[in-house]
Amino acid sequence: MAYTIPETMLAVVLAEDGATPEVKRIPTPQPGVGEVLIKMYSTPINPSDLAFLKGGYGIQKEYPAVPGFEGSGTVVDAGKGILPKLWMGKKVACAASPIYDGCWAEYMKTKAGMCVPISKNISLDQAAMMFVNPMTALAFFDVYKKLPNTTKKPRGIINTAAASALGRMVIKMGQKQEIPVVSVVRRQEQVDVLKAEGAEYIINSSEPDFEINLKELAHKLNATVIFDAVGGSMVQQLLNAAPKESNLYIYGRLSEDTCEINPGNLIFTGNNIQGFWLTGWLHSKSFLQSVLNTRKIQSLLGKELGTTIHKHFPIEQINEAIETYKNNMSKGKVLIRLGE
Secondary structure: OOOOOOOEEEEEEEOOOOOOOEEEEEEOOOOOOOEEEEEEEEEEOOHHHHHHHHOOOOOOOOOOEOOOOEEEEEEEEEOOOHHHHHHOOOEEEEEOOOOOOOOOEOEEEEEHHHEEEOOOOOOHHHHHOOOHHHHHHHHHHHHHHHOOOOOOOOOEEEEEOOOOHHHHHHHHHHHHOOOOEEEEEOOHHHHHHHHHOOOOEEEEOOOOOHHHHHHHHHHHOOEEEEEEOOOOOHHHHHHHHOOOOOEEEEOOOOOOOOOOOOOHHHHOOOOEEEEOOHHHHHHOOOHHHHHHHHHHHHHHOOOOOOOOEEEEEEHHHHHHHHHHHHHOHHHOEEEEEOOO
16 A cells, blocks of 8 residues: 655744754655654653753753654555565554654654554554553563562562552563562552552551551561662652662653762662663564563553553644643553554
8 A cells, every 4th residue: 555645844943952842744664674754643752751841861962853662553654674564554653763854753663673553452543652661560570580689588669669560561561471560659548549549558648647557567578679760859758768788670760859869778778770761671672572562462452561642742832741740640641642
């Protein structure tokens, strides 16, 4: 099938770090060798996108740049190569190339290897959110299982910002695998929401006895694997509560405060602290492992790895969409609708 591709397209354009995103008409890209052009259908706003807008993300692009790390759509043009030709005409979940413009546009050029054809029982909206959060949840449990466990005791997980889409996935995957997950949130309404969804261990960081309760639960469940999206003072609070020989992974920075750590929490406890970046984890996997992971995610999208959608916005309302997401992160994802 031949597709009519316009010479220009609407796209969200970021002029520089921290600038207000603008919707502009720019040239439609053309795919080269090993690449495809996708007519975008839907793309979410993620915390990593917010970090990119401020210039605080690990991937830097030449400005002006189109943001957006993941989305979904239909492959409408293909460069030379076997994989691009295989994907031609298919509906796909896609990730943006680190060297090209991103998903917040009517069309996106990316590497064919960064696309996954989706099954008929998965909606394009769910497919648009297939990479960042579901893959991160899968990665967390991969990290958990590969960590040495010298005591041989059952171990639990602590996860912060747990009312987020990712936090809810971690809870559901923990339940399925019978791994206790301690979910740290910051408001009572988030506690109520997670309880209603079946979460068992929830701690409110705004409560005056937060650290006491967290330490008690962490030791009771031997929660020695910790994933933190907050940063700032939360890091020290987590280390204070952690059992000895815990591993703390920082994967986000919702707090803009600097992390200050008591050296004793590392010197005398055997605890370790390090960063987690999904891109690095993905690069450590072979092509076959990546294919198997995406197949697993598709099988779980309607179950453990499904995502609640809060609102849709057209691309022209990008700044309203960003503010809605910032102020309602625990209500579900905000999607930018780009096509039909």
